[in-house]
Amino acid sequence: MDFTKPETVLNLQNIRDELIKMEDSIIFKFIERSHFSTCYGVYQIDNPHLTLGSDFHGSFLDWALMHLEITHSELRRFESPDQTPFFPDKLKRSILPSINYPKLLANYSNEVNYNDKIKRTYIDKMVPLISKIDKDDPNNYGSIASCDIECLQSLSRRIHFGKFVAEAKYQSNKPLYNTLIENKDVQGIMREITNSAVEAKILERLTTKAEVYGVDPTNSEGERRITPEYLVKIYKEFVIPITKEVEVEYLLRRLEDPN
Numbered sequence: 236m237d238f239t240k241p242e243t244v245l246n247l248q249n250i251r252d253e254l255i256k257m258e259d260s261i262i263f264k265f266i267e268r269s270h271f272s273t274c275y276g277v278y279q280i281d282n283p284h285l286t287l288g289s290d291f292h293g294s295f296l297d298w299a300l301m302h303l304e305i306t307h308s309e310l311r312r313f314e315s316p317d318q319t320p321f322f323p324d325k326l327k328r329s330i331l332p333s334i335n336y337p338k339l340l341a342n343y344s345n346e347v348n349y350n351d352k353i354k355r356t357y358i359d360k361m362v363p364l365i366s367k368i369d370k371d372d373p374n375n376y377g378s379i380a381s382c383d384i385e386c387l388q389s390l391s392r393r394i395h396f397g398k399f400v401a402e403a404k405y406q407s408n409k410p411l412y413n414t415l416i417e418n419k420d421v422q423g424i425m426r427e428i429t430n431s432a433v434e435a436k437i438l439e440r441l442t443t444k445a446e447v448y449g450v451d452p453t454n455s456e457g458e459r460r461i462t463p464e465y466l467v468k469i470y471k472e473f474v475i476p477i478t479k480e481v482e483v484e485y486l487l488r489r490l491e492d493p494n
């Protein structure tokens with residue numbers, strides 16, 4: 236997929252192929268995170284044992300992610316249409332010259348940002364499933380926040396790819412979607428974007444991937460690093476539903492941009 240070539244980006248098959256590739260990076264990032272404990276101290280707002288600066292309000296993870304995003308914004312990361320920041324208000328201007336991407340998505344697309352929800356869901360629902368030990372571990376705060384950032388960035392990219400899916404679907408049947416949008420028919424849009432066969436295939440593939448990637452093949456007695464149950468649960472209950480929320484919100488506003 237090449238973001239300078241709209242015809243490659245707004246092709247539903249290409250988008251689905253890209254979503255399949257992202258499964259692998261998400262799984263391997265979850266495996267990295269599984270080696271550490273849940274570590275609530277990383278997510279505690281204004282953790283009294285840390286000095287994050289008197290004007291900063293948030294968790295250690297927020298602090299680390301915000302500083303990384305500030306630096307990455309200077310490296311042009313958030314100009315790329317597949318990148319969505321967790322701290323859009325803190326970004327700086329890139330020191331690299333802008334790339335002139337062609338218009339791929341509607342002009343309000345940056346406002347469709349589910350990162351707060353993704354971060355909350357990751358901390359509250361996913362970390363307890365991924366991590367095997369439930370305890371705080373102050374010696375590993377830095378490593379854990381680094382793993383969390385990688386997991387969150389991969390989840391965010393995957394879920395916000397829903398905008399490309401939505402745009403491709405919109406382009407393929409404008410009259411149908413225009414009527415649904417004019418009628419603010421959320422359920423109708425949700426019905427239209429849902430493809431149960433594709434969802435079932437994703438869950439089936441994840442089961443196989445978790446079975447294969449989840450064990451060290453050279454160690455028959457090795458502990459499972461990930462299990463199909465939790466991976467399928469994460470996709471079925473969180474990743475796919477939030478992707479669909481992104482698609483619906485994007486489509487509901489689609490007539491704001493007549494192009």
Ligand SMILES: O=C(O)C(=O)C[C@]1(C(=O)O)C=C[C@@H](O)C=C1
Nearest residue numbers: 400428429430431433434475478
């Ligand atoms: O592939 C699509 O058509 C999508 O809309 C993406 C996706 C997903 O999140 O993977 C979401 C909704 C569909 O029911 C199937 C899959």
